[in-house]
Structures are given as structure tokens and as C-alpha cells.
Amino acid sequence: MSGPRAFFPKPPLSTWGPGVGLGLGGLLGAWGLFHPWVLLLAPLLLPFLRLPFALGLVFVLLRGLLFPVPEPPYGTRLEGVFTLHQGTILWQGHRLWVQHYPGLEDGRYRLRGYLAPPQGKRNPGGFDQRTWLLSRGIRGVFHVEQAEALAPLPDPRAPWRERLTAGLSPQVGEVVEGLVLGDKRGLEDAYPLFQKAGLAHLLAVSGQNVGYLAATLALLPLGRWRYLLALLLLPAYLWLAGPSPSLLRASLMAGLSLLGLFLGLGAAGVFQALGLALFLQLLLRPEALLGLGFQLSYLAVLGLALVLPALALPSGARGWLLGGLAASLAAQLPLIPLLLHHFAF
Template identity: 35%
Template sequence: MLALALGLLALRFLPGLPSAGMLLLMAACALALLFSRGYPLGFFLLGLAWACCSAQWALDDRLGVALDGRTLWLEGQVVGLPEAADGVLRFQLQDARSRRAELPARMRLAWYGGPPVLAGERWRLAVNLKRPHGLVNPQRFDYEAWLLAQRIGATGTIKSGERLTPASGLGSWRDALRQRLLAVPAWGRQGGVAALVLGDGSGLTAEDWRLLQHTGTVHLMVISGQHIALLSGFLYGLVALLARLGVWPQRLPWLPCACALALGGALIYGLLAGFEVPVRRACVMVALVLLWRLRFRHLGAAWPLLAALLVVLLLEPLASLQPGFWLSFSAVAVLALAFAGRLGAWGWWRGLTRAQWTTAIGLLPMMLILGLPVSSSGPLANLLAVPWVGLVVVPLALFGTLLLPVPLLGEGLLWLAGGALQLLFALLGLIAGWLPAWLPSELPWWVWSLAALGAALLLLPAGVPLRLPGLALLLPALLVPAQGPEDGQADVWVLDVGQGLSVLVRTREHSLLYDAGPRFGDFDSGERIVLPSLRALNLRRLDLLLVSHADNDHAGGAAAVAAGMPVARVISGEPARLARSLAADACESGRSWQWDGVTFRLWQWPQAASGNPRSCVLQVEAEGERLLLTGDIDAAAEQALVQSGFPLASHWLLAPHHGSRSSSSQPFIDAVGPQHVLITRSRHNAFGHPHPQVLARYRAAGVAVHDTAYAGALHLRLGKWLAPRGLRSEARFWREK
């Protein structure tokens, strides 16, 4: 079983998938080894072959390259619960058909300003289709891996559409129930109630999710193994209590009935939640634990955990691509280790407190390697929130939903559930303000290994020697010193923020961020991309935030960055148009300074009359190697820059205005004489950036083009005279080159 599990898990770490011939050879070797009783290696190869085969099927179901960026009319059925936020409707379409092309089985679509869409409806839609593609940055969330794990073969933006058939099926019933829950007055917490009953988190605001993240309580507001286990445990305990009191029917053996009732409750709750992958995983774990309790208790607690891991991975090998998979099984393993083999019974309070601190320590190495926020207040917040949600909020929400047909009673219970949630969020707000979460840096493998060993030592039973030294082994991971480049050199990261710009320049002791990416609706790249990337690079403060100008694609994320870490000073080409909270100073054309042997120079066109030409231009020079960051200046501003006497010659040039046809004029390119040009933009952007004529000019001048849309975030060491490294070049079998 262990060998089979390791083979299935190995998929997550493969840089590429083996060919069909290699897969057949692997399967044949596995069968031969099994027949010759070479069980460990045979089962490992069998698990790896099945996982690779399943992953290849998912990759083969992606949108064809010829259809990438094209608009097609198609028909399909809405599955899952549509999510609406800030005027954008997002939902998944299944079994889509088009007369012009073969389409993936499942797609994720967005409709800006579209009409209401219900689960179970069939629609005819005009969709601009795209192959699965995500932004690749130092931060760890991988959107392409998430899409593949969901077996989503395409994304797209809807241009227009018409409803063909009304809603039907289970999805329609869940959507109607969601609308009913959202219509019940519940202290403004209807979205939270719907999240606990249906697993639909779209009713929670961005501020709610931020609060949950800071306090390490995100798991409480999504239907997870904890909620499934609580309901199953309640039903099991109810039958056990009735049997102990002597009121259970003697002709019915109480243990099989308790297990059957607990499993039935878990499956019904999972059905309410749409039976998505995390819920299926929780139901499998509950089923195997109940089977273990019924027939196999003598085998020990590790058996149901390993069996659940195998069942989940055999049914869906791509589950290992999701962080939730690793966290859920790690949490169960940590709790099993913490409570197994202890002598004597513990009171409920001691058991609850031990569960919280052991989980916090045990999951720390996993959080570090996954790059997830680590909540310092998590143990305290969970100590209060877990029993409150499990024993008060969830029962009230479920019973209220069940009794909705009874006038006033169901709505009254839901009103109480909303009030309980309101109290919880008020308390979490106080805790988060006191101890916010922190994003871990990317750790060397040896530091992470020490942290994992230290956590394992701390989880050993009391009285075992060497427990306290485990705390010392954790400290290097928590106190990693910032390491900048050598004197006279600069680390430059051109982040992949889509249709926008954000560039980090870091010397040995100082750091500067040039622009902070866009903000579109509820997606703030400053909060979602830039800040996590800065944290992953072990940056804890900024000496200067330079916002070239106030357009959204450059300044949209600036407020989130300034709110998320200390910023000593803000400079902008358009300070009056920025948020007041930034308190920006004006760009001082002609100003220059040095940090750790690296020279910085500013320039701005004083005659500029609008936003783009007013961009504050920055040149960075390290050991004679120069980088020119140009914002969105146009051809007129370029001409003024050429004539200004500014030392323009640079080896690296950020293409003005993302490669727009209105910029990158030939005289400007000749004056700069770059060897490399950096282009930041999103694939298939509506502006046509970069323009083919601009690319032709750069290539005719012998300039190497580096595009974040294809390379991901770009890293270069100014002063070393080396080629840049694109993060998309790191081999991942799910990542498109």
C-alpha cells in the first residue's frame, strides 16, 4: 500500500510525462514484478503509470492550439454554482459542443456584466476561448496546476449568449437552495451560512477571506473534512448515547447502525456541497475510519489514513496537485501522532488545546514548502472558533436549512446561525489586528529539512528526550535573514502581472518597486501577486515605491502593497491621481542617487499633458550594465527623452507602453541601443500588445525579446552581464511552454 501511494504521489514532482511507449513499458514491468513477488517496486511503478496516464488524458483534453484566442459559438450545460463578484459572473460549462471544433469536456468561463445564470441551465454562447494559462511568479500558487487538477481544459470570456433550456437536476436544486439561504436575514452573514451549508464561498467578501487567512481559519468556512467529520461524529455519538442509556432497540446492533447513520449523514452533507474533490476526499476518509472502527480496529490508526490516501489518489491522481490535499492528510496524520499511544484519558479542554498546538507545529513545514500564509494567531483563533463553528454555527445552519419549509422556525435558526457568525468574525477581527499572518520566504532545502525534523521532535510524547531541541531546529526557518546581491550589483525581478507592470530592483541593503500591477474588480495583483512574491523573495520592507503614473495597470496594486508591508517613501509621475493613503511625492526629473554601489536616475517629461507621457522613467546602473524602465511613455515623450541629454544608452530596455504601436519609435531604439527588451503583458490582450511592427523594429535591430506572457516572471542580475531567467522555463508537466 505504501509503495502504491508513493508511486501515485510521484506524479506531483515530475518535470514531464513519459511517452505512451514508456507508459506501456512501465506497466508491463510493474506486472512482471508483481508476478515475481517484487511487490514494492511493482506497486510503485503501477501507481506511477496510472497517475501519468490519468494526467496525460487531462492534458489531451485541453483546448487545441489552433483555437487559442479564437471566438466560437458553442452550447453546454452550467455545472456547479456560478459565482458573481463586482459585475463579473464566473461558472463552469460542461459537455460543450461546437459545430466548428472539438472542445474540452469542461471549461471555466467569465461573463462581464452578463445576465443571471443558474446551475443546470443550457446556454448557447459566443466565447473567446483560451488554453489554460496562468501567471508564473516567485509566489507559489500555480493557476495552471489548479486548472488541471479540476480537469478544466479551457478558459474563456463570453461575448454574448442565449438560454436554451431552464435549470434542471441536482445543480438546479442546490442553486435554488442557495438563493433561498441568501434571502434569509442573518445579520448580513447569509454568505457565510451558504458557505457552511453548500460549500459556496462566493457570498464571502474579500475582507472576510483576508480575515480568515490572517487567523488561520479558512478551513472553517469551506465544507472540509472537519465539517463532514463533525456531522458524522454527532450522528455516531447520538446512536452510541442511546445505546448506553438503554433506549436503543435491542434487536438492532448499535455499532453497525451508528456507522451506517454516520456515513449516510456524511454523504448527504457531501451532496449538499456538490460533491467536489475536497468533499469526496473527506467522505472517503470518513467511510474508511468507520469501516476501521467496525471491523479493523486491531490494525492500528495508520491503516485508515493510508487506505483513504490510496482511494483518493486512485480515483483522482491529480488531487496531489492541490495544496488542500497535502494539508488535509498531513493534519490527520499529525493528530493521529499526537493522540496515539498516550496513556490515560484527557479532558475535552486539554484535548482541544493539544489538537491546536500540535496541528500548528505539525503543519508548519508543509505550509512553508507550499508557500502558504502562516498564521501566528492560528492556534488561539482555532481554539475558540473550532468549537464555536462545529457545535453552534454548523448545527444551527443545517437544522435551519432542513426546517426552512416550517414557517418562521427554519428562518429563525438561520438568523441565529448568522448572529453566531457575526460574533465570530468580530472576534477574529480583533485577533487578526493583534497578530496578522505572515507569508514565508522560499527556503533552502536544508533549512526546510531542519524545520521538518524540529516539528517531528516537538510532536513526540512527553518524556521522550530531544523534544526541546526541536524548537531550535525550527528557528532557522522562521528567522531567515534577507540576502541581497553583492555590492555594486542589483537583483531585478520583472513580475508576471498580466496586462500591467511591476518590477522589483534590489541591492544589498535596499529595495525599490517600480509599479505594482493592475487591479480588476475583486482581483488586486498587488495583494495576490506582488506582495506574496516579495515575501517569497524574503523581502520585508521597501525603501521606495515608484509608481510611474496613475493608470490602473501600473498603480492598481500600489495601495495593497503599501498596506501589506512598510514603505519608506512613495514617488510617482502623477502623485495627485494616486490614493491619498499613499502620500506620494512628485518625480524629480534629473535626480540621481546610489544604493550599495548601484546608481539610480529619474527622468520625466515636464511638458507632458496626459498620464502615459508623464510616466516617471527610471534607469538603474550596476557595474556599467544599465536597465531603463520607461512606464508608458509614447513616441513624443521618447523624442523629448532622446533630446534631453539623459545618458540613455542601456543594455536592458523595458518596452514603453507594453510594446504599443504608439511607442518604441526607431530613433528611440537607436538612441538606447539595447541588447535585450523586456515586454510585460497578458496573452491575447484586447490592446494587441506588443504590436507586430514594434517587434519587427526590435528584431531588425538585433534585440533579444523577452516576453512575460511566454516566459513568466523574469529574473536578471544587473552587473553580472548574464542572460535572464524566465520562471516558466522551470519544467512542470502541466505548464505550457
């Protein structure tokens, strides 16, 4: 078989097996933690998905009930030396969002202020700080009244980033960091140009980056050991680029397929890998379900998995062109209701 159809074959029925059941069960369990009435759907789905669905539901539900995100003592005044990383600090087992104007860079600070709950959505279509922070495992905001910088925070990833851009001009190096690592800090001027050209998605690390990494290593003449090499390098790339929801989803899906290839079991089907990745992410942090990036990432891949195998695309250049257009539309269609819900106002 030639053309795009060879890359998107219709999945066998086995791909709708345990992975899908675990994923849907975990999804319902995580959703039920925030909206308990959703659990009424469990008896309707259980006869179709059976044991995997029940296990996914119970494990994620128990994870959320037994180990919830703790609520800090609001109103408490804090003063001391803290390590600030990506806008947050740790205090007595609580991860707190640091609110200060202007924003503080990563580093060691002497801070003084008070704890308060995050703010919910004030207006339709407005920013919901409470949900956004909860999706990151944060339930408290540290309002800083006084901040004294003590020392910068060393970044162990800096030498690797410097090697990536060695020999490049500053402007080109910033673009390369954006394309490879999703780091847009130096692209204040260039990022609007990417948006205008419709290429801003290239600066968001996701399955595309993981796919390039895994495919490149899988071409090495090392037999099945090349799959193990690619599998071992995925955590390194996650550490270097940062574990965003889409990158973690893509790494889990790729890792499952690479492990299957290394063990001689074959690559995991798209639905199977998607369901297992969903279950594992929700088992790790059920509140991640509330994150918009998490939702968009899974819905886009689900659209690709559902639409592309059903298309009868011609072979040759015309098929590749139509396949690219179909892939873009398939990924966007499931996102429309969600985007309208969040940004229609």
C-alpha cells in the same frame, strides 16, 4: 488513559501496511506522469513497501497514461447553446473553462468565442492558470466574445439549503451556510472579519465538518447500524457541500473507518486511511495532485498523524490546552515549505 493522549494513541505497526504502500505508490505514479524522472525512486522504495506500493504505482500510472485529460483543438471557433456550471462547459468530451468579463452565473447561454490554451505562470509567485485548471481536469479555455443568457440553471440543492437557514436572519443564514457548507458567496462583508480574527479556516469545509457529522450519527443507539447510517450519509453531504479536495479526502478517510467499524474490523488507523484515501483520489484523477488545496489537505493531516502521537501530554485541562496548541502547530509545520514556495513573493 485520560486527556488528549487517549485520542491520539501511537498507531500500531499494522497501520503502516497496505494502505500506506498503495498511497505512496499512487503518489509516485501520479507525480511521475508530470515529472518522469521521479519514477527512478521506485526501485529504492519497492523493497520496503513491496506489493501494495507496486500496485498503487502501476494502477495510477496506467490510469493517467491510458485516460489522460484530452487536449482540445486550440484556435477552434465555437458558437452554440451551452450549460455553464461552476465556470465550465462540456463540449465534445472536453471540459472547458469559460473566460468572460464580467463572470457569468450558472445557467444556459448562447455563447460565441474561440478556444485557447491556458496561460502558465508569467512571473515568480504569479498565478499559474495552466496548472490550476489541469488539477481540475481542464486543458482548454473558451474565450467568450458574446454571451446571451437564456435561462438560469436550477439547483437541486436549493431546497436543502433553504431548510438549513429557515428561521434565521439573512446575515446569520449566510454565516451558517459558510460554516456548514463552505459557501462564502454571501459573506463579502463578513469574511474579512473572519480573516482578521484568524477564523477563516472555519469557513472551509474539511475533516472538521465530516468529523462532526460522523460523530453525531455514531452516538445514535442503533448498534453497529449507526456506522452504516453515517457511511451512507457521507455522499449526501459531499453532494450538498461540493466535492472539494479536502472534503473528499476527509470523507474517504471517515468512510473507511466507518466501514471497518460496521464490519467489526475496527476503525482504520490514520496512516492506513490516509494512504488509501490518497490512492483512491489519485486513481480517480491523477492530475488532482497538482492542486494546492489537495496538497495542503494531505500534508496537514500527515503532520497531525506524525507529531501528536509522539507527544507526552499531561492529563486534565492543561493537557487539553497544550494538545490544542500542539495540533495547530503540527498541522501548520508541514505546510510552511509549500506556502513559502507559492506565496513567498
